[in-house]
Amino acid sequence: MTHFSEDDFISHLFAPLAGPEGLGLRDDAAVVAPPLGHDLVMTKDALVAGVHFFADDTPQDIARKLMRVNLSDLAAKGADPLGFLLALAIPSHCDDAFWRAFAQALQEDSVLFSCPLFGGDTVSTQGPLVMTLTAIGVVPHGHHVPRFGARAGDRIYVSGTIGDAALGLDVRKGADWTRACNKEDRAFLLARYLLPMPRLHLRRALRAEANGAMDVSDGFVGDLTKMMRVSGVSARIHLASVPFSPAVRRAIQRVPALYDHALTGGDDYEIIAAVQPERASMFEAEALAAGVQVTCVGEVVEGHEPPQFVDESGGLHSFARGSYSHF
Amino acid sequence: MTHFSEDDFISHLFAPLAGPEGLGLRDDAAVVAPPLGHDLVMTKDALVAGVHFFADDTPQDIARKLMRVNLSDLAAKGADPLGFLLALAIPSHCDDAFWRAFAQALQEDSVLFSCPLFGGDTVSTQGPLVMTLTAIGVVPHGHHVPRFGARAGDRIYVSGTIGDAALGLDVRKGADWTRACNKEDRAFLLARYLLPMPRLHLRRALRAEANGAMDVSDGFVGDLTKMMRVSGVSARIHLASVPFSPAVRRAIQRVPALYDHALTGGDDYEIIAAVQPERASMFEAEALAAGVQVTCVGEVVEGHEPPQFVDESGGLHSFARGSYSHF
Numbered sequence: 001m002t003h004f005s006e007d008d009f010i011s012h013l014f015a016p017l018a019g020p021e022g023l024g025l026r027d028d029a030a031v032v033a034p035p036l037g038h039d040l041v042m043t044k045d046a047l048v049a050g051v052h053f054f055a056d057d058t059p060q061d062i063a064r065k066l067m068r069v070n071l072s073d074l075a076a077k078g079a080d081p082l083g084f085l086l087a088l089a090i091p092s093h094c095d096d097a098f099w100r101a102f103a104q105a106l107q108e109d110s111v112l113f114s115c116p117l118f119g120g121d122t123v124s125t126q127g128p129l130v131m132t133l134t135a136i137g138v139v140p141h142g143h144h145v146p147r148f149g150a151r152a153g154d155r156i157y158v159s160g161t162i163g164d165a166a167l168g169l170d171v172r173k174g175a176d177w178t179r180a181c182n183k184e185d186r187a188f189l190l191a192r193y194l195l196p197m198p199r200l201h202l203r204r205a206l207r208a209e210a211n212g213a214m215d216v217s218d219g220f221v222g223d224l225t226k227m228m229r230v231s232g233v234s235a236r237i238h239l240a241s242v243p244f245s246p247a248v249r250r251a252i253q254r255v256p257a258l259y260d261h262a263l264t265g266g267d268d269y270e271i272i273a274a275v276q277p278e279r280a281s282m283f284e285a286e287a288l289a290a291g292v293q294v295t296c297v298g299e300v301v302e303g304h305e306p307p308q309f310v311d312e313s314g315g316l317h318s319f320a321r322g323s324y325s326h327f
Numbered sequence: 328m329t330h331f332s333e334d335d336f337i338s339h340l341f342a343p344l345a346g347p348e349g350l351g352l353r354d355d356a357a358v359v360a361p362p363l364g365h366d367l368v369m370t371k372d373a374l375v376a377g378v379h380f381f382a383d384d385t386p387q388d389i390a391r392k393l394m395r396v397n398l399s400d401l402a403a404k405g406a407d408p409l410g411f412l413l414a415l416a417i418p419s420h421c422d423d424a425f426w427r428a429f430a431q432a433l434q435e436d437s438v439l440f441s442c443p444l445f446g447g448d449t450v451s452t453q454g455p456l457v458m459t460l461t462a463i464g465v466v467p468h469g470h471h472v473p474r475f476g477a478r479a480g481d482r483i484y485v486s487g488t489i490g491d492a493a494l495g496l497d498v499r500k501g502a503d504w505t506r507a508c509n510k511e512d513r514a515f516l517l518a519r520y521l522l523p524m525p526r527l528h529l530r531r532a533l534r535a536e537a538n539g540a541m542d543v544s545d546g547f548v549g550d551l552t553k554m555m556r557v558s559g560v561s562a563r564i565h566l567a568s569v570p571f572s573p574a575v576r577r578a579i580q581r582v583p584a585l586y587d588h589a590l591t592g593g594d595d596y597e598i599i600a601a602v603q604p605e606r607a608s609m610f611e612a613e614a615l616a617a618g619v620q621v622t623c624v625g626e627v628v629e630g631h632e633p634p635q636f637v638d639e640s641g642g643l644h645s646f647a648r649g650s651y652s653h654f
Contacts, residue, residue: 032369034366042359046450048454122373123374127454132371132414132448134371148353226334230353
């Protein structure tokens with residue numbers, strides 16, 4: 001258990017993360033002067049030990065995941081991070097060393113992503129560690145990228161590669177198939193699961209060129225389906241175009257059933273974007289300039305039915321399990 | 328357990344609470360256009376079943392407490408509520424009826440306090456119900472009331488009455504002394520514990536007249552001590568002036584030990600304000616016009632020692648236990 005008092009816990013561990021808006025964490029509230037001509041984007045995700053991460057993950061990995069899954073939501077809206085609020089429900093088995101390491105890692109990410117701590121709350125719990133983070137971002141007024149903005153005719157892009165984290169979770173769990181993986185692939189997949197990289201570098205390209213976007217947290221198939229549904233449209237996806245990492249390709253070659261798993265498993269934290277064709281080359285160029293690989297995987301079509309997933313032979317692929325649910 | 332899917336849970340129960348900023352809860356993030364010339368005030372409190380409320384409290388009481396303890400923080404900053412984000416870590420024993428009642432009560436408070444839902448997250452947990460709420464408020468630029476703004480010479484005011492909730496918690500727990508209470512006193516004290524009333528009506532008077540303020544959540548003695556410490560000052564409190572309700576007076580008459588309990592117990596959600604003497608009559612008049620009773624209980628003095636509590640005979644009263652800690 002922690003030997004800090006609540007005041008010491010805050011002043012020793014978390015005050016170093018605070019921005020000026022956090023008033024040195026000496027107040028119950030933060031005061032934020034919003035940049036003129038900008039809207040604020042606000043998102044809030046909760047992570048529970050045993051549900052979203054393993055209770056024996058390192059405090060560093062837990063801290064980074066908490067920060068990054070929220071920044072991923074800001075990235076999908078095209079927003080620049082401004083700051084965050086943090087609430088921790090703390091079980092007695094987390095000791096001082098845990099919290100020192102947690103705060104240190106959170107501070108590093110706070111600096112890395114220019115996202116200082118505004119405030120929050122720490123309480124005790126008899127249950128598992130529960131952490132919630134509210135991330136605040138900014139976009140020029142009227143320029144956020146809505147999830148429900150996809151229009152028929154838009155090209156559908158996805159950033160990075162899909163399925164690494166789902167297979168990385170298998171590595172974390174020691175699933176049978178992972179024993180045949182080479183060491184490098186196992187390390188790569190595990191890192192992609194443990195340490196999401198929010199695609200913030202893509203935010204300007206999204207703001208400038210995308211009609212709609214969302215981050216992929218519950219699996220590519222399920223999240224694409226959700227994005228099309230809230231946009232009132234459907235989609236046609238060319239499965240051969242979906243970008244896989246070499247590690248995932250090798251795993252699927254050995255165990256074909258992993259194909260569906262890669263496309264439906266959670267925790268990718270990549271971005272799906274809908275871009276109208278006239279803006280596609282500009283979007284690709286801006287993404288390239290920002291250092292983010294984007295791949296066109298299909299197009300938005302009219303209709304209200306679920307997206308169609310077309311395989312290499314031109315047939316329709318159906319997925320037994322649409323998406324991963326943490327609910 | 329709940330039979331809602333996560334999507335249904337959100338669209339059926341919580342979408343009716345959403346303001347336009349919440350984008351119909353169809354997105355992962357809210358988009359807020361801050362009112363021109365205003366700062367945003369942000370606060371985030373967490374409540375855990377078994378720590379901050381009883382697991383068998385009604386869903387209505389739990390929902391209202393969650394909303395109101397956060398609004399109490401906004402009130403202390405002099406802020407008008409703008410909206411809130413909500414995260415719920417949901418145990419399996421909370422059923423559909425629980426969540427319908429919870430959402431209904433939250434909606435009523437959301438309307439009552441003009442504080443619509445912006446967004447949030449719902450996840451499952453194997454542990455107790457954990458709820459965190461991020462409340463967003465607005466103040467004219469530069470006019471928030473800091474906790475650490477008290478200056479030597481200021482008069483110290485407190486709103487409402489102190490100790491009702493601490494004794495109400497005893498009623499909730501069925502403490503021995505409460506059996507001698509009459510029915511009306513028990514009901515009054517219990518209601519004050521279960522249903523905090525954030526002192527939002529005081530916000531304009533605080534903005535206009537107060538140098539510093541904080542809400543009393545962890546007990547009058549402890550929170551006053553904290554406010555003086557972060558302000559770099561001390562205080563002299565005239566205990567005979569501290570406002571008690573008739574129910575608390577009657578309880579103390581029967582059980583003198585309840586005196587300290589009333590002054591150090593938690594959950595008052597009243598406001599402590601430091602007001603310079605030239606502004607005191609104006610502050611009192613504005614509070615009166617807003618329908619909130621405020622009482623001068625002492626004055627801020629120079630020094631870094633803890634506040635002095637002077638009893639009716641002019642002697643110093645010391646408290647065995649400074650404040651209530653939920654940590």
